[in-house]
Amino acid sequence: MKFSNVIHAIDLHACGEPGRVVVGGIADVPGETMYEKMCHLEREGDDLRKRMLREPRGYPAANCNIVFPSRNPKADAGFVILEQVEYPLMSGSNIICVTTALIETGMVEVKEPESVLTLEAPAGLVKVTAEVSDGKVKGVTFENVPAFAVHLDQIVDVPELGKITVDVAWGGMFYVIADAERLGIELVPDRAGEITRVGEMIKAAAREQLPSVHPENPDVSGVTICVMTGTPTVAGATAKNAVVVSSGQLDWQRPTTWTGVLDRSPCGTGTCARMAALYAKGELGMNQDFHHEGILGTIFTGRLIRETRIGDVTAVVPTIRGQAWITGISQYVVDSDDPFPNGFTVGDIWGGSIDEPLAH
Numbered sequence: 126m127k128f129s130n131v132i133h134a135i136d137l138h139a140c141g142e143p144g145r146v147v148v149g150g151i152a153d154v155p156g157e158t159m160y161e162k163m164c165h166l167e168r169e170g171d172d173l174r175k176r177m178l179r180e181p182r183g184y185p186a187a188n189c190n191i192v193f194p195s196r197n198p199k200a201d202a203g204f205v206i207l208e209q210v211e212y213p214l215m216s217g218s219n220i221i222c223v224t225t226a227l228i229e230t231g232m233v234e235v236k237e238p239e240s241v242l243t244l245e246a247p248a249g250l251v252k253v254t255a256e257v258s259d260g261k262v263k264g265v266t267f268e269n270v271p272a273f274a275v276h277l278d279q280i281v282d283v284p285e286l287g288k289i290t291v292d293v294a295w296g297g298m299f300y301v302i303a304d305a306e307r308l309g310i311e312l313v314p315d316r317a318g319e320i321t322r323v324g325e326m327i328k329a330a331a332r333e334q335l336p337s338v339h340p341e342n343p344d345v346s347g348v349t350i351c352v353m354t355g356t357p358t359v360a361g362a363t364a365k366n367a368v369v370v371s372s373g374q375l376d377w378q379r380p381t382t383w384t385g386v387l388d389r390s391p392c393g394t395g396t397c398a399r400m401a402a403l404y405a406k407g408e409l410g411m412n413q414d415f416h417h418e419g420i421l422g423t424i425f426t427g428r429l430i431r432e433t434r435i436g437d438v439t440a441v442v443p444t445i446r447g448q449a450w451i452t453g454i455s456q457y458v459v460d461s462d463d464p465f466p467n468g469f470t471v472g473d474i475w476g477g478s479i480d481e482p483l484a485h
Contacts, residue, residue: 401441
């Protein structure tokens with residue numbers, strides 16, 4: 126046997142959403158911040174994303190996080206998020222997985238009943254509080270980057286669907302938010318294929334018709350993800366959602382050729398975007414628990430804790446609470462004779478090329 130690039134990883138899921146955490150085998154990369162490291166990986170090291178997320182090591186719903194040492198003296202660790210068509214600045218389910226992996230493997234100092242960490246994501250510093258009992262993480266609450274509404278109750282013209290009303294909000298990525306029930310779609314696993322197809326079409330239309338630029342970073346622009354909303358079905362839930370994440374990119378002008386998968390969790394950044402839009406409409410107040418149900422019936426609990434400003438935009442600071450579970454401890458390798466060192470995709474489940482990640 127002759128292996129190269131032996132990567133050590135913890136596999137987890139956060140309320141259903143898989144989140145692999147790479148804890149060894151990857152050398153540090155240039156960059157003073159996680160954002161700079163993310164940009165370096167996107168420009169110079171994208172083979173790693175392909176290797177970890179494509180078949181045979183990954184699949185369309187897979188996510189991966191690379192733990193790096195942070196140069197920020199306030200941070201306990203840093204991480205860069207890898208997804209199928211983009212390098213997100215922030216992800217709620219992934220930060221819950223990263224926190225759980227760091228604590229349960231003893232990579233950071235652990236205190237019970239609470240461990241408080243500061244992690245550096247590409248979006249910036251994130252304060253995290255983990256509820257710990259007998260070394261097991263029972264819940265993770267993090268204070269997300271400020272969220273804000275960009276477009277409210279706007280009409281987009283979507284091929285096959287016609288004109289529909291949507292919101293666009295930032296929760297760590299730019300989300301378009303649409304009401305599934307108005308489109309006659311029930312948010313249940315059996316209709317996941319229909320949800321993803323419609324969500325990709327709405328996303329492409331919103332990206333074209335509703336320009337969105339982050340007020341503090343003009344390099345971050347454009348809707349890249351979709352929240353489909355509906356009536357909750359779990360006792361105690363405030364609302365339900367299904368988040369459509371792209372798994373294949375062909376052509377923005379031909380949205381019916383896009384493929385996507387559903388976030389298996391209630392989606393942390395999507396919940397933050399949804400809360401920001403509701404707050405801007407006067408439909409959600411400060412310090413109210415927002416129990417957001419996902420496609421599997423699991424719950425993330427969000428809360429808006431204060432107002433702030435991002436540039437000249439009114440924003441809100443949200444928190445999210447969820448839980449993750451370790452499912453495996455793995456070593457991933459590349460055999461010297463492997464004809465697919467960076468993996469592959471096949472159109473039966475991937476639907477198209479994902480060679481080029483989206484621009485931020």
